[in-house]
Amino acid sequence: MTDCIFCRIVAGEIxxxxxxxxxxxxxxxxxxxxxxxxxxxxxxxxxxxxxxxxAASGDGGAMLAFVTATARELGVxxxxxxxxxxxxxAGQEVFHLHWHILSGGRLPGF
Ligand code: AMP
Numbered sequence: 001m002t003d004c005i006f007c008r009i010v011a012g013e014i015x016x017x018x019x020x021x022x023x024x025x026x027x028x029x030x031x032x033x034x035x036x037x038x039x040x041x042x043x044x045x046x047x048x049x050x051x052x053x054x055a056a057s058g059d060g061g062a063m064l065a066f067v068t069a070t071a072r073e074l075g076v077x078x079x080x081x082x083x084x085x086x087x088x089x090a091g092q093e094v095f096h097l098h099w100h101i102l103s104g105g106r107l108p109g110f
Contacts, residue, residue, distance in 0.1 A: 006096035010044050020073045025063060027070040027101075036104020037076055041067050047097045049086040067099055076103035 002008065009016035009028060016028040019039055030038040043063065047053040054060060071077045080103035085092035 004046055004094075004096050006040075006042050006094060006098065007046050010042065020066075020070050022066065024059070025066040027066070027073075030100070034100075035081075035102040035107060037074055037080070037102065039070060039074060039101045041070055041099040041101065043097055048095050049092060049097050050084050051086055053097050063099075067101065071101060071103075074101070074103070076101070079103055081107055 005014070008014045010026060016026075019027040019029065021027065024045075025041055025043055027039050027041045030040050041063070043053065043058065045058075047056060047058060053063075067082060068077070071080050074080075080101050083100040083102065084098065
């Protein structure tokens with residue numbers, strides 16, 4: 001999917017500040033951070049959203065283990081918020097699955 005911005009970051013075609021990566025996932029700094037720490041966890045394989053990832057038998061356990069490894073790498077374990085949006089009505093803007101890891105200070109409640 002060459003028109004997908006996250007696929008292009010995964011492929012190294014456009015820059016992304018990588019925090020952690022393995023053979024299935026990468027974690028990059030969000031270009032427009034909404035908290036002191038704002039990192040996106042992205043599967044290398046293109047999946048539109050979490051529903052698509054699960055329908056394609058993606059390994060959700062491995063993905064969440066990678067999220068916690070990223071939080072450890074960032075030094076925010078025990079104090080972060082994890083969000084993913086599914087669909088434009090939920091606020092999704094980039095249609096390649098990503099988890100937002102947000103931390104820093106005391107985040108506002110919902
Ligand atoms: P969402 O609204 O959940 O789809 O979130 C998309 C996120 O991707 C936003 O927080 C954007 O700031 C972020 N974003 C968009 N383009 C880039 C990019 N090139 N590098 C890093 N983050 C990006």
